[in-house]
Amino acid sequence: MINYTVLGKTGAEVSRVCLGAMAMGTLMDRDESFRTLDFFAEQNGNFIDTANCYSWWVGKGEFVGDESEAMLGEWMHARKNRARLFLATKCGARLRDPRAIRDADGNPRWAEVPSHYEGASRQVILGAVKDSLRRLRTDYIDLYYIHLDDRKTPLEETLGTLHELVTSGVIRHIGYSNVRTWRLERIRSICERNGWAQPVAIQQEYSFLRPAAGANLGVAVHADDEFFDYLAENPSMTLLAYSPLLKGIYASREKRLAYYNWPLYDTPDSAARLERLETVGNRLGLDGNTLVLAWMLHRKPAIIPVLGGSKFSHFRENLAALDVRLEQNVIDYLDGRSPSL
Ligand SMILES: NC(=O)c1ccc[n+]([C@@H]2O[C@H](COP(=O)([O-])OP(=O)(O)OC[C@H]3O[C@@H](n4cnc5c(N)ncnc54)[C@H](OP(=O)(O)O)[C@@H]3O)[C@@H](O)[C@H]2O)c1
Numbered sequence: 001m002i003n004y005t006v007l008g009k010t011g012a013e014v015s016r017v018c019l020g021a022m023a024m025g026t027l028m029d030r031d032e033s034f035r036t037l038d039f040f041a042e043q044n045g046n047f048i049d050t051a052n053c054y055s056w057w058v059g060k061g062e063f064v065g066d067e068s069e070a071m072l073g074e075w076m077h078a079r080k081n082r083a084r085l086f087l088a089t090k091c092g093a094r095l096r097d098p099r100a101i102r103d104a105d106g107n108p109r110w111a112e113v114p115s116h117y118e119g120a121s122r123q124v125i126l127g128a129v130k131d132s133l134r135r136l137r138t139d140y141i142d143l144y145y146i147h148l149d150d151r152k153t154p155l156e157e158t159l160g161t162l163h164e165l166v167t168s169g170v171i172r173h174i175g176y177s178n179v180r181t182w183r184l185e186r187i188r189s190i191c192e193r194n195g196w197a198q199p200v201a202i203q204q205e206y207s208f209l210r211p212a213a214g215a216n217l218g219v220a221v222h223a224d225d226e227f228f229d230y231l232a233e234n235p236s237m238t239l240l241a242y243s244p245l246l247k248g249i250y251a252s253r254e255k256r257l258a259y260y261n262w263p264l265y266d267t268p269d270s271a272a273r274l275e276r277l278e279t280v281g282n283r284l285g286l287d288g289n290t291l292v293l294a295w296m297l298h299r300k301p302a303i304i305p306v307l308g309g310s311k312f313s314h315f316r317e318n319l320a321a322l323d324v325r326l327e328q329n330v331i332d333y334l335d336g337r338s339p340s341l
Contacts, residue, residue: 002044002322005302007086008200009236010173012142014086016297016322018047018240019315020308025067026058027310033071034078036312041081043319048072049203049240049306051090051147052132056098060106064098066135073137086142088201088240090177091128092120093147093219114219120150120158129170143201145175148219149183155190163196175201175240178221181230188234199237202227206241206303208250208292208334209273215264235301244296244305245318250277250288276334283341286324293321295334 004013019040024033037048054068069089076082095101095116101108118124133139144165146158165171176187176199184202191198206223215222223239231239246265249256256262274288281291296305309315332338 002040002319004044004046005238005304007143007173007304008238010200012086012173014047014304015045016302016304017045017293017319018049018088018304018306019045020242020306021048021050021068021072022054022308023058023068023310024050024054025071026055026063028312030071030074032312034075036309036315037072037075038079039312039316040319041079041084045319046084047086047088047304049088049242050136051093051145052128052135053090053094053098053147056095057108061099061102065094066131069132069135073135077137082138087136087138088143088145088175089132089136089141090145090147090175090203091125091132092118092150094118094128117148117150117219119153120146120148121153122157122161125158125161125165129165133170140169141171143173143175144171145177145201145203146179147177149176149179149221155187156194159187159190159196160194163191163194166197173197173200175199175203177203177240177242178219179204180221181227184230201238201240202231203240203242203306205243206239206296207244207246208277208295209246209265209270210267211261211264212267217261217264231301238301239303240306241296241303242306243308244293245289245308247308248289248314250274250292272336273334276336279341280330280334284324284330289318290321290324293318294324294326295331297321297324298326298331 002015005016007014050068050072053065056063056065096118101116103109162174174197188198204221204223211222247259249259277288281288293305296303307318333341
C-alpha cells in the first residue's frame with residue numbers, strides 16, 4: 001500500500017509517489033491506462049500528473065496533446081472518484097499547432113519545437129485552464145504548473161493570473177516546472193510582495209545519475225546541488241522528480257546507449273555511480289530501476305518521484321520500490337560518501 005506525505009506546507013496529503021500519465025491515451029490505450037489507474041488507486045495512490053500537451057509527439061501526427069487529460073477525465077468519470085484524487089496538470093508547453101511541426105515523414109522537427117510553445121501569458125493560461133477542465137471533466141485542479149519557464153512574458157502577468165485562478169477556486173495550488181533556481185527565487189519574491197499564491201511544488205528532472213557539468217538539456221531543468229540548497233531553505237516547496245529513471249536506462253546497457261540524452265550523462269561520475277548501483281543491486285537482489293526509486297524515496301526532505309511507463313507492468317514493478325528499506329550505510333555508499341558497503 002502506498003503511504004502519504006504532505007505537499008510543502010499546504011496540509012494536502014498526497015501519495016508518496018505520483019503517477020505520471022504522460023503515455024496514457026497515446027502509447028497506452030484505454031484498457032492499459034484504466035488498468036494502471038485502477039491499480040494505482042487500489043494501492044491508495046491519489047497523486048496523478050498530466051499536462052495539456054501529453055503526448056503530441058507520439059506517432060506521425062495523429063495526436064495533439066489532449067489525449068492524456070482526456071483519458072484521465074474518462075477514467076475519473078467512469079470511476080466517480082475525482083474527489084479522492086490530487087490532480088496535477090500543466091500549461092505552457094502545448095504547441096500552438098502540433099501538426100505544423102512535423103516533416104514530410106511525420107516526424108517532429110525537434111529543433112523548432114521551443115519556438116512553438118504557447119508560453120505562459122494571461123491569455124494562454126485562461127484558455128488552457130478552461131480546456132483542461134473540460135477534458136478532465138472536473139471543475140477544479142489541485143495543482144496547476146507552469147510547464148516551462150517563459151522568459152518572454154512578464155512574471156507578474158503569469159503569477160497574477162495564477163493567483164486569480166486560486167482565488168476563484170479553479171486551481172488549488174500552483175507549481176512550476178523546468179525553472180532555474182534564480183528564477184524561482186524571483187517568482188517566490190514577486191508572489192510574496194504581492195500577497196499572491198506561491199508555488200508549492202517544483203517539478204524538475206531528477207535521477208540517480210547526474211548530467212555532465214554544463215550539459216545542455218534544452219528547456220529541461222535538472223535538479224542540482226544549488227536547487228537542493230534552495231529547497232532546504234524553502235520547505236514550503238516540494239520537489240517532484242520527473243523522469244526519475246531517465247527513460248529506463250538503469251535496466252540495461254542497451255537502453256542506456258539508446259537513450260537520446262546518454263551523451264550528456266556518459267561521464268566518469270556516472271560510471272562510478274552505476275558500478276555502485278550494480279554492487280548494491282546484486283547484494284540486495286534488486287534491479288537498477290527499483291533501486292534508484294528506492295534511493296530517491298529515502299532522500300530528505302521528501303522528494304516525490306513522478307513514475308513513468310509505457311505499460312501497466314512498469315508501474316506495477318516501480319511501485320515495489322516503496323517496500324524497499326535501505327540502511328544509511330547503503331545510501332552513503334550509493335552516493336559515494338562511503339568507499340565501501
Ligand atoms: N515536467 C516535465 O517537463 C516532464 C517531462 C517528462 C515527464 N514528466 C512527467 O514525469 C512522468 C515520468 O516521466 P518519464 O516517463 O520520462 O519517466 P522515466 O522514469 O524517465 O521513464 C519511463 C520509461 O522508463 C522505462 N521504464 C519505466 N519503468 C520500467 C520498468 N519497471 N522496467 C523497465 N523499463 C521501465 C520505460 O521505457 P519504455 O517505454 O521505453 O519501455 C518508461 O517509458 C511523466 O509521465 C510525466 O507525468 C514531466
